[in-house]
Amino acid sequence: MLFNELQYWVFFALVMTGYVLLPHKAQNRFLLVASYVFYGFWDWRFLGLIMFSTVVDYVIGQKIHHETAETRRKRLLWISLGVNLGLLGVFKYFNFFIDTFAAVLTQAGVSANLPALSIILPVGISFYTFQTLSYTIDIYRRELKPTDDFLDYALFVAFFPQLVAGPIERAKNLLPNIIAPRKLTWAAFERGLGLCLIGLIKKVAIADAIAPTVDSVFASPDPTRADVILACWLFAIQIYCDFSGYTDIARGTAKALGFRLMRNFAQPYFAINPREFWQRWHISLSTWLRDYLYFSLGGSRKGRARTHINLITTMLLGGLWHGAAWNFVLWGAYQGGILSLYRVLPKWSLGSWFGLKRLIGIALFFQITSYGWLLFRADSFVQIRDFTNRLLFDSNALTAQLPPFPAFVAILIVLIWDILSERAGRGHFYASWPNAARAFVYAGLIYLLAFGGTVSTQSFIYFQF
Amino acid sequence: MARFLKTLALTILLLAGLDLSVAGALRVAESRGMLTSLVRFFEYGRSVPGKHAVWQNTLGSVDNPMEASWIDGVLTGPLFYEGATDDPSALTIRSYGMSFSANIFRAAVKMDPSLTWDAHVAPAASPNFVYYANQLDRPNRDAGDIVVLSFLSSSVPGMASLSNRTWNPEQPMPFTYPIYRAVNGQLQSTQPIVTSLEDELNPAFRESWNRQLRTEDANYLPIAFAWPALDRSPFFRLIRRAFTSRQQTKAKQAILKPEAFPIAETLQLMALKFAQDARKDGQLPILFLIQGRDPGDVQLLELLKPVLDANNIAYLATVELVDPTNPANFRSDGHYQFIKDDIFAEAFLDLIKDWTRTP
Known part of the structure; x- marks a missing residue:
């Protein structure tokens, strides 16, 4: 079900x-x-x-x-x-x-x-x-x-x-x-349904729609550099929309029943460094690992070298938590490595919110995150090596088929949704809007869901973990 | 509660308004020939009777899907007939297949213009259609002909259907064909009640034909046929398409299970019977096994190779020449790249050279 x-x-x-x-x-x-x-x-x-x-x-x-x-x-x-x-x-x-x-x-x-x-x-x-x-x-x-x-x-x-x-x-x-x-309230019920709606759009109209493109590139014996870049970007979007879509529906369902589940995602691709990313991505797991593993290992209280070891160990085990395969361990090591590196690199100011510097930071860090997803999604070490080689040395021609048009419309809508959530500092940014404005948003989202729902359905990625 | 109900009522109202606007915009776009792919996107969700009604309004126009590929037309119509028909010594290829195989023959005839090619094709033709056309066309063939039967992996689920309208409701071509099923080593067939456009349009057949589809066609989905009145709403067309495509995927997956339909046995018997008949008539039988790009398709070569080898039947399997898992080998419409068709065509020409040389 x-x-x-x-x-x-x-x-x-x-x-x-x-x-x-x-x-x-x-x-x-x-x-x-x-x-x-x-x-x-x-x-x-x-x-x-x-x-x-x-x-x-x-x-x-x-x-x-x-x-x-x-x-x-x-x-x-x-x-x-x-x-x-x-x-x-x-x-x-x-x-x-x-x-x-x-x-x-x-x-x-x-x-x-x-x-x-x-x-x-x-x-x-x-x-x-x-x-x-x-x-x-x-x-x-x-x-x-x-x-x-x-x-x-x-x-x-x-x-x-x-x-x-x-x-x-x-x-x-x-x-x-x-x-x-x-306390069951109509406001919470409405909020719950709203969350379910945006979650369904993320899952049905985006994640499921772009999955065939990603799968075809990862199944291809001969992808080009452009194919690999596209697949990495799309997989970054797919896994975010798949998992955060699931979480939205979970939280929305619980909300309608009067429960408050914790927020699991806070616009993770607006992060500009690994520390910020992990404060925004799969928050319930990252805080669990921090509270029960990293702190138990000593956290940052036992000197600089030990801090780096603890960080990498925590992320290695976090990677292994995702699945019984070495590419997950490698992905954990990669995340631990960039977190560790970030600790030693000099920090720089990125200016005001949504300033140019921050936008550049977001775009650059998205590339680092996307390469991490290549490690996560790859079927084998050989594929990781092969795709990395192609990223560095292959030709640029795109041969992969692009996802269907409704997926791009939905991606744009979710991006706007995330920007508004970011600016408001909460997901329910539309709570204070007048009835007509909220109804307009709901009607648009329902239409978009029907538009995007025409692609084939897929299981949730995180169910395998 | 009042606020919630007010929002709900407004949402429904605005949804209806949005739907009316989209319907209006699509009508304008269609009349001006604009945004054709978007208009087509919304058309996919129209019910099967709704699509047929639209096509019936333009009967007689070029390429009207309502009139396409009915078996009489396929056997007698001048669909494709190319090559050196004046040369009495020219080899004649009689082919039964679909666009994939037609693309290969077109390339082959270009490479060797001495060939005569007599094509019998239908869109996304399933193996039962292909086998049916080959059987009916048998009296029209001559000794010495090369007879080619093409199986397309993505059309295999259509083996449990009487018409494309059920297993391909987004392009529900109405032409019909029997369902073949291997039972105790024999091919048993279920004949469709409707076999021509005249039958299709005859109200006297309608009820029994619909009943036959509902009861004997394993791909029949009620949602693809029900409530054609809802076709007026683009929103409901989207909803219909969403549910239909989900249910269709499940139905196809179910049909591919051996306990649901004897796919392997039926395909093997078709291949064997086809080869035996052709040889009896002094012709060279060749089987094309065309693997589509969907990794979920049946692996045709795997399924048929033992029978083909054991009975020394000539075949061309695309999977042996071009990797179907590589998306770069396909065009955006799902067909092989033309350059790949050239590879298949060359292999086909080599194949007929080898086999016609064999004493």
């Missing part, structure tokens, strides 16, 4: 109808059942895995909270880390590590015939694992009091709008929203 399919909206309408008729506690139980049904549509066999993870972290959270002895608290935390990361390791990384180990042995001249498991990756496992881990770590750090209501906690883990691709919510943010009665 994809957000960009009619089936989801029928499901959401049914959930919404039942939800508004129920009192608060019953609403939570109803949402929990709906969330499990939603997940069951993907693969009901993995419901047991979510429930197991939920039970483990609920019980350990309670025990850590009531335990006073530090060694025991730490031991309990390690159990939580071991179980969660163990599940992630088995389901996501087992074959990757086995294959890598076998390749290393082969390189060393040792014949290796190691077992490989036929494992299906449970959708959303990376997201809900990080979410449950943050719960036990926050309790361990005494930053959070655990909830006594197991079913409320289960809803925190499985809440359907953000279950399969985030945002990776913190218990500090989402649990109070679950525990306390929510």
Whole structure:
């Protein structure tokens, strides 16, 4: 059941109808059942895995909270880390590590015939694992009091709008929203639908429309420099619109139900340096990595050299979080490398907002980001090397077919939307506009959605992580 | 609530206004011959009956899709007939295919003007149409002819259809053909009720024909045929196109599953029966396997090579000559670059030289 399919909206309408008729506690139980049904549509066999993870972290959270002895608290935390990361390791990384180990042995001249498991990756496992881990770590750090209501906690883990691709919510943010009665307002409902609309445009009219062009270049044995540049730019747009489109729909759905999910994107391509980029891109993951990994490694408190090591380690693991493949690790290393480099480079002033210098900065940094996406999207190291060579030495003629016209219209609209959000400092910049102006925007967006919806549908990229 | 309802009502009102404006603008553009690709873009979402109604209004005009490729016309009409027809010793190629194969023959005849080429083509012809045309045209062929049957990978899902109107609703050419299906080593056919334009326009056939499409054509999508009145609204045309293309993708993917339709067995039997018939008539059978650019298409060579090799049937597989995964090999309309057609044509000429030399 994809957000960009009619089936989801029928499901959401049914959930919404039942939800508004129920009192608060019953609403939570109803949402929990709906969330499990939603997940069951993907693969009901993995419901047991979510429930197991939920039970483990609920019980350990309670025990850590009531335990006073530090060694025991730490031991309990390690159990939580071991179980969660163990599940992630088995389901996501087992074959990757086995294959890598076998390749290393082969390189060393040792014949290796190691077992490989036929494992299906449970959708959303990376997201809900990080979410449950943050719960036990926050309790361990005494930053959070655990909830006594197991079913409320289960809803925190499985809440359907953000279950399969985030945002990776913190218990500090989402649990109070679950525990306390929510106020349903027409304004929030309208805001939620507006978010869903812009999210659908990003996904349906842009990401899905440009995917065939990107795929064709990455499948091509002989692309030109212009093809590779186009594919990198388009993939940068595709992955942003795909993922932030998903997040918009997730936040919009949650908003209509009276929940406030965290913002996951803040116009990331308006960044002019890597630090700013990571403050704007996949914010729920970057802050998670910062709070639970980078700080745990010592952050910037242990000297200059250690800071760089911590930064690169964090980004390497962040890359690996995305998928069990070496190109994700390379992408993480690239991001860690440019973050590290940025720390040592002299800073310069870029003038006022939307001044020429800033525009140049945005355009230049977009090239750096886009090259990073080449590492992310490539099928192999050989392709990375080949495409890099073509970027440097190949001819310029464009042979790839351009995306359909509606995609360019939608890109322009989303760009204007992002500029207005940036200037207003919030996504809901149109809240104070008069009814007629908002209605005009909605009508235009609905028309644009129909215009762009004529291209074929694709699954969300981040579902594979 | 009042504010929300007011915004909602205004949104609907403005949407209707916007739709009326777009409809007006498209009408003006169409009448002045402007923005043709945009006008065509909005036309794709028109319902199949809506498109047919538009075409019926211009019957008799050049290239009217309503009249194109009905089987009688394909067999008798002067579609393509090129080459050295005056030379009694000239080799005659009888081809059954689509634009892809026509492009190759056109290049081949240019390279070797001594060839005579008798073409029977239909737009995006599916293997069942191609096989059907070849069967019906058998009495018109002579011993010594080279007979070429072309299968196009992107048209394979059309094997479960009686007409392009169901599996290609954006270009719903109404011409019809049977559905062939391999059953216990035999080709069984389902004949369409409608076989000519006269039948198509005859109201007496309408109900039973629509029923046949609904029940026997696996690609039939109700949304592509329903509520033609909504065609007046460009917005609803867009919505129809969006839903149709999504459902069509799913329907095609479903048809390509072996449990849904015996694609491989049917294609193999078609190839075998075609070769046997041609050989019986003293002709040289050749199969063209044309792989389109969509990586989701069936791999024709993979599917047919065992049968072709086992029965010593001559073939030309485009995938062996040009990489279909490389977008640079295709034109923007999805056909191969002309330079690639030249490569295929050269290979075809070599092929017939080899096979006509073989004792």
